[in-house]
Amino acid sequence: LVEAVGVTLSVSGGGLVLMVLASALLGATFMGITALGLMEARKLTTGDPRRILALMTASFGLGQVIGPWLAGVLYDLSGNFQAASLTAAGALVLAAALGYRSRNSEVSRD
Numbered sequence: 001l002v003e004a005v006g007v008t009l010s011v012s013g014g015g016l017v018l019m020v021l022a023s024a025l026l027g028a029t030f031m032g033i034t035a036l037g038l039m040e041a042r043k044l045t046t047g048d049p050r051r052i053l054a055l056m057t058a059s060f061g062l063g064q065v066i067g068p069w070l071a072g073v074l075y076d077l078s079g080n081f082q083a084a085s086l087t088a089a090g091a092l093v094l095a096a097a098l099g100y101r102s103r104n105s106e107v108s109r110d
Contacts, residue, residue: 003029004092011085034060 006025009018038056045052071084 001093001096003033004089004096007085007089007092011080011082 002025006022006027006029009022010026012018012022038053041052041056042049067088070087071081074084074087075081077083
């Protein structure tokens with residue numbers, strides 16, 4: 001959610017202070033989210049974790065291909081990156097909700 005706020009602030013047009021805050025929020029969370037995701041995948045798998053880590057890496061790569069393509073399409077339609085950035089922020093909020101739901105369902109099963 002912190003990363004989603006950073007992405008949203010990056011297109012808010014709020015000036016230099018908000019842009020620096022957006023950069024800090026986005027940059028400070030990106031590597032941590034990636035590392036935590038890989039750690040969680042390793043914890044959830046049984047046996048050799050290389051297969052799930054490879055799947056996670058391939059999924060990340062797919063996102064690195066689809067994201068810029070979608071951003072380009074949205075830019076062509078709107079003439080700016082606001083729609084693309086807000087779509088990315090929405091995807092981050094959705095991912096947070098799914099993670100929260102998954103975490104709560106694990107806790108209730110224990």
